[in-house]
Amino acid sequence: MRDKLKLYLVTDSDILKGRDFYKCVEDALKGGVTIVQLREKKCLGKEFLEKAYRLRELTKKYNALFIINDRVDIALLVDADGVHVGQKDIPAFEVRRLIGKNKILGVSTRTLEEAVKARNDGADYLGVGAIFATNTKLDAEHVSINKLKDIQKSVDIPIVAIGGLKLDNIDMLKECNVDGYAVVSAILTADDIYNESKVWVNEIINKGC
């Protein structure tokens, strides 16, 4: 699982500049993202489920992992690879009760305390951020590189950095040897999503980070 966290795409339907949602995600998958999280804070269950079925097929086609944000019921229906929850969603240990041992559980954390609790509650990986300022509202609170390092030292599960990551600001993350780089706008607002994903793959996978 750890290898598959490397280039982690989180969806955001609102930043696609009118382009087709599935085409954008497929371009990112073609370009090499290794895992996709479907994150739909606005849409209701029926539409969310439809998107989840489509992305389940697309991620299978490109051999990427597929994670659902928040809605465990939808993750179960489409047989996603896992669920990702934030601090205001269903608590991690409750999610684990529903998904069993074999599905992946990711938890967003901002503090060492949250990180340790998430690990103890059954998280398989942590999303830590926002590392940098972000416009996508994924994480309002800033997490310093020092705090990221503290979490890495204290928690033995993979860590995905998230929040404002750009090709020109991830050197510090490379030095930290984070397990995954979560991107939203860096890839989804690119004019050429396929090519931008390939550039990221080259930067964080091929260069051996």
Added chain:
Amino acid sequence: MRDKLKLYLVTDSDILKGRDFYKCVEDALKGGVTIVQLREKKCLGKEFLEKAYRLRELTKKYNALFIINDRVDIALLVDADGVHVGQKDIPAFEVRRLIGKNKILGVSTRTLEEAVKARNDGADYLGVGAIFATNTKLDAEHVSINKLKDIQKSVDIPIVAIGGLKLDNIDMLKECNVDGYAVVSAILTADDIYNESKVWVNEIINKGC
């Protein structure tokens, strides 16, 4: 199950005039509501789950049924008696896959076509409305008494009327012999929720409707 649908309370946290949510629901249960649907369109999973656990205990204490709106995952975690979905939520047949045969499945319907489909997809009861104009935004579209009768003739599962029901406008519903009367503001905005519930019980249960 049919008998338990009679006085059906749908929660709305926004109309309680600053009063405690749990106190309001417990007053309604003391007064005699037979089923409670937790409907929380705004709050996130953690808070929704906390409310669901509390209402699960309260409904057990007063021997009422407990239904969760929309979130099947939360219904499973708290072992609610069932799930209620609208036309924009996870489709009924998918909900049934998750909850199994023994939990109750309710579906909001406005047309004969939706009603027949919901029954065929595994619904145990239908919520039909809005019968009257409503301020709680539960159902924007109006359903006439004639359409309600058409649905009753065509669908053999219990029907709960919803939308703007008040003590002074339910005579037509009594004549239709609906199985349940769903109320939101009629009970939750009452100054004395306990007493108002008792009045409703007297009106629609004790009088033998």
